Amino acid sequence: MNSKIKRVxxxxxxxxxxxxVIGFLxxxxxxxxxxxxxxKKVFVHLMYIPTILASWFWGLSGGLLAGIFCGLCTGPLMxxxxxxxxxxxxxxxxxxxxxxxxxxxxxxxxxxxxxKLNEEKQEINxxxxxxxxxxEKKLFYDIEDYIKLNKYLKIISIKLTNLNEIxxxxxxxxxxxxxxxxxxxxxxxxxKKTVYSYDRDxxxxxxxxxxxxxxxxxxxxxxxxxxxxxxxxxxxxxxxxLKVGIYxxxxxxxxxxxxxxRARIAYEQGETxxxxxxxxxxxxxxxxxxxxxxxxxxxxxxxxxxLFVVYQPKIDIVNNRISGVEALVRWKRNGKDLIGxxxxxxxxxEIGFIDKISKFVFDCVTSQxxxxxxxxxxxxxxxxxxxxxxxxxxxxxxxxxxIEGKNINRxxxxxxxxxxxxxxxxxxxIEKMHYLKExxxxxxxxxxxxxxxxxMSLGEIPFDTLKIDKYFIDRINKVEISELIGLFIKxxxxxxxxxxxxxxxxxxxxxxxKELNCDEVQGYFFSKPLLPEEFEVFHTEFTMANK
Numbered sequence: 001m002n003s004k005i006k007r008v009x010x011x012x013x014x015x016x017x018x019x020x021v022i023g024f025l026x027x028x029x030x031x032x033x034x035x036x037x038x039x040k041k042v043f044v045h046l047m048y049i050p051t052i053l054a055s056w057f058w059g060l061s062g063g064l065l066a067g068i069f070c071g072l073c074t075g076p077l078m079x080x081x082x083x084x085x086x087x088x089x090x091x092x093x094x095x096x097x098x099x100x101x102x103x104x105x106x107x108x109x110x111x112x113x114x115x116k117l118n119e120e121k122q123e124i125n126x127x128x129x130x131x132x133x134x135x136e137k138k139l140f141y142d143i144e145d146y147i148k149l150n151k152y153l154k155i156i157s158i159k160l161t162n163l164n165e166i167x168x169x170x171x172x173x174x175x176x177x178x179x180x181x182x183x184x185x186x187x188x189x190x191x192k193k194t195v196y197s198y199d200r201d202x203x204x205x206x207x208x209x210x211x212x213x214x215x216x217x218x219x220x221x222x223x224x225x226x227x228x229x230x231x232x233x234x235x236x237x238x239x240x241x242l243k244v245g246i247y248x249x250x251x252x253x254x255x256x257x258x259x260x261x262r263a264r265i266a267y268e269q270g271e272t273x274x275x276x277x278x279x280x281x282x283x284x285x286x287x288x289x290x291x292x293x294x295x296x297x298x299x300x301x302x303x304x305x306x307l308f309v310v311y312q313p314k315i316d317i318v319n320n321r322i323s324g325v326e327a328l329v330r331w332k333r334n335g336k337d338l339i340g341x342x343x344x345x346x347x348x349x350e351i352g353f354i355d356k357i358s359k360f361v362f363d364c365v366t367s368q369x370x371x372x373x374x375x376x377x378x379x380x381x382x383x384x385x386x387x388x389x390x391x392x393x394x395x396x397x398x399x400x401x402x403i404e405g406k407n408i409n410r411x412x413x414x415x416x417x418x419x420x421x422x423x424x425x426x427x428x429x430i431e432k433m434h435y436l437k438e439x440x441x442x443x444x445x446x447x448x449x450x451x452x453x454x455x456m457s458l459g460e461i462p463f464d465t466l467k468i469d470k471y472f473i474d475r476i477n478k479v480e481i482s483e484l485i486g487l488f489i490k491x492x493x494x495x496x497x498x499x500x501x502x503x504x505x506x507x508x509x510x511x512x513x514k515e516l517n518c519d520e521v522q523g524y525f526f527s528k529p530l531l532p533e534e535f536e537v538f539h540t541e542f543t544m545a546n547k
Contacts, residue, residue, distance in 0.1 A: 018057045022066055025050040030073040038079045039088055044096070047074060051104045059115075060108035067104030071097025128197035130176065133183060136260070139196040139204055143249075143256035146208045153208035153249045156219060157263035158182075162241040163201040174233055178240060179203065181233075182226065189218045204260070219244075220277060243267040247280040295347050297333060302360055307331050309364040310529035311381070313538060314500060314522045317513065320546040322539055323520050324380035324414070327365045328529050329357060349386065358389055362399055365413075368532055370406045377539055382414035382444060390417065390432050396439070410440035414465065418447045430461055437462045444500075448488065459495060465520075466492045470503025473523075476512050486516045493517070 029046045036043050047070040055063030075093040080086045126138040146153050160179065167175035179200070186195045186205055196204040205219065223242050230237040245267030249259050266280035301307050311325040331339040348354040365381055372379070389395040403410055415436065433443060444465035468488055475481040489499045501513050504523035513521060527538055 022050045022054050022057070025053070026066075026070050026073050029070075030078070033074055033078065034082060038082045038086075039074055039093070039096075040080050044074050047071075047100060048103060051100055052107050055104055055108035055111050058108070059112040060105060063104030063106075063108030063111075064101055065104075067101035068097065070104075071100040130200050131180060131183060131197045133195060133197040133203075135196065136198045136204075139198075139206060139260065140256040142206060143259055147249075147256070150251065151208045152251065153206060153259075155247050155249065155259060155263045156205040156207075157198075157245045157260070157267055158186075158203045158205070158223070159243045159245075159264075159267050160201045160203075160240060161243055162239075166238055166240075167200075170236060170238065174236060174238070175200070177233055178231055178238070181231075182222070182240075185222050185225075186219065189222055204263070223275070223277065226275075242275050244277040245269075245280065246277065291343070291347060294333075294339060294344055295351060298331070298344055298348060298351075298353060301331055301333070302356060306333055306335070307357065307360055308531075309361055309368070310531055311368075311535045312522055312529040313527045313535065313542075314382075314520050315526050316520050317510065318519060322379060322542055324382060325535065326382045326384075326416070326522065326529075327361060328384075329361050330529075349388070354386060355389065355394075358383075358385070358395070359398060366403060366406050366408060369408050369412060371532075372536075373407060375536070377536065379539075380412050380414055380442065382416050382442075384446070385415045385417055387417065387429060390415070390436070391428055396436070400439075411442065414442035414444050416444045416446040416467070418445075433462050447502075463497060465498045465500055467500045467502055467522075468518075470523075473501050473503045473505075473509055473513075476509050482512060482516070485513075485518075489516050489518055 026047070029043075029050065032046065033039060033041070033043050051063060051066045051070050054066030071093070075097055076088070076090070078088065078093070080088045080092070126134055126141070128135045143153065143155070160182075163175050163179070166178070179197075183195050183197070183203055186203065190205055190207060194205055194207055196206065198204055223244060226240045226242055230239045245263040245265065247259065247262040247266055254262075262280045266278045269276075269278040308330055310328050310330055312328060313322050314324045314326065315321075316323040329341060329345075331341075331344055333339050345354070345357075348357050361383060365383060369379075369381055385395075403413075417433075437443060442464045443462060444467055445461075445463050446467045447469040448466050466488065468485060472481055472485050472488075476485060485501075492499045498519045500520040500522060501509075501518050502522050504510055504513065504521040504525045506525060510521060510525055526542075530538055
């Protein structure tokens with residue numbers, strides 16, 4: 001209420017100043033016309049200045065009133081010739097009054113028309129091309145106004161992550177109807193002027209001041225409605241996936257664009273298609289900036305000779321011998337900063353660079369195994385492989401060329417694929433796995449237990465080794481987890497497969513795995529990933545100690 005009163009007072013003050021300016025100009029021109037000899041001289045036309053200025057200030061009505069006032073100022077009381085004392089003919093000043101009024105009227109009309117066209121253009125410019133909602137430009141203007149008023153605000157960005165799929169594969173109109181319905185619910189909850197649209201698949205809610213607290217729970221209720229139940233429209237039942245980013249502005253120095261982007265950065269957390277509500281913190285921005293920096297640098301990593309391969313031993317705990325190694329790629333950026341594979345591998349996959357890294361690793365591994373064979377170290381090596389690589393024939397062809405050019409066999413290699421990447425209804429992938437088995441490669445299922453597949457489905461795919469994920473090994477002291485691991489091992493053994501436990505770090509874990517009849521282990525209890533020369537030392541020492 002106080003802000004409205006202040007706004008009205010400011011408007012009234014501004015209008016009073018304008019009236020005083022117009023009045024002063026009219027009186028000044030009247031005096032100037034009089035001292036220069038009267039209306040017989042051209043100076044009387046200076047009255048157009050306050051007339052047109054009033055039209056600019058107040059439009060048609062202001063121009064008309066100013067024209068009449070200016071016409072009267074130079075009207076019946078103003079002499080035609082001051083020196084001779086000759087007064088104006090009535091027809092003369094009345095015609096001039098009518099002319100001033102007409103000019104004020106026409107000028108005011110044109111200015112009003114121009115202003116209206118500008119407002120319509122501005123309204124179109126601030127309106128979403130997809131929905132009957134204000135767009136991001138209007139959002140930025142409103143945020144800037146709140147910043148100037150020193151108000152706290154909360155910006156909530158809502159991304160419909162599967163809207164493009166609904167539009168492409170189900171019904172394009174249905175996709176827009178879903179967003180319209182969601183916008184209506186949000187406006188009903190938060191107010192008509194709080195919801196904005198950014199592109200087709202993103203809505204923004206902006207609340208400020210005293211309203212910052214309280215809306216969040218209401219919005220969560222709306223989002224839970226969409227998350228919990230499929231949307232029924234036009235005969236379809238569609239599940240809408242929503243990711244929500246929240247940023248609370250509390251007066252810190254930031255531009256409207258930065259404030260909005262922080263809400264968008266927040267919703268980038270979690271899985272892409274996973275519904276969830278996420279809050280911004282500065283570490284997210286720093287992490288994304290680091291990723292962008294790494295993205296550019298990774299393209300040059302091979303040329304700069306910054307990538308290298310390490311080998312983690314696999315231990316056969318039944319026969320106390322080294323059964324093989326897993327090849328793991330590492331990146332030492334600029335020769336000093338070690339970038340973890342959990343950071344650069346997903347980026348490489350996203351930008352289409354993973355094939356080059358895979359070729360680099362495979363080339364290093366085949367060369368190293370040939371060197372080890374000459375030194376009497378005859379072991380198998382496993383290499384991580386993505387589904388993208390497996391289903392493309394190029395992978396098989398260049399791997400074949402690399403192997404055939406060296407004194408090694410395909411059976412010396414084990415291709416690892418994560419359980420989460422395997423879809424059991426993907427006939428093309430299953431067929432390719434059978435084909436690789438026929439060629440002589442060993443296959444293993446990595447990170448088993450973290451995916452979505454059942455034990456019964458294992459019989460549908462060809463594999464040699466089942467690798468139990470570190471998550472389970474870390475919790476092997478819990479009875480239920482220990483029994484589950486035992487179930488994994490028993491079932492794999494019934495299929496005639498080998499079981500390897502990942503991430504073994506303690507003697508307690510090792511002893512329990514032996515009790516459960518696990519075949520192999522891999523982890524820091526025996527060794528971290530090693531450089532080739534370090535592995536040779538480890539191989540010699542381990543072999544000597546277990547003779």
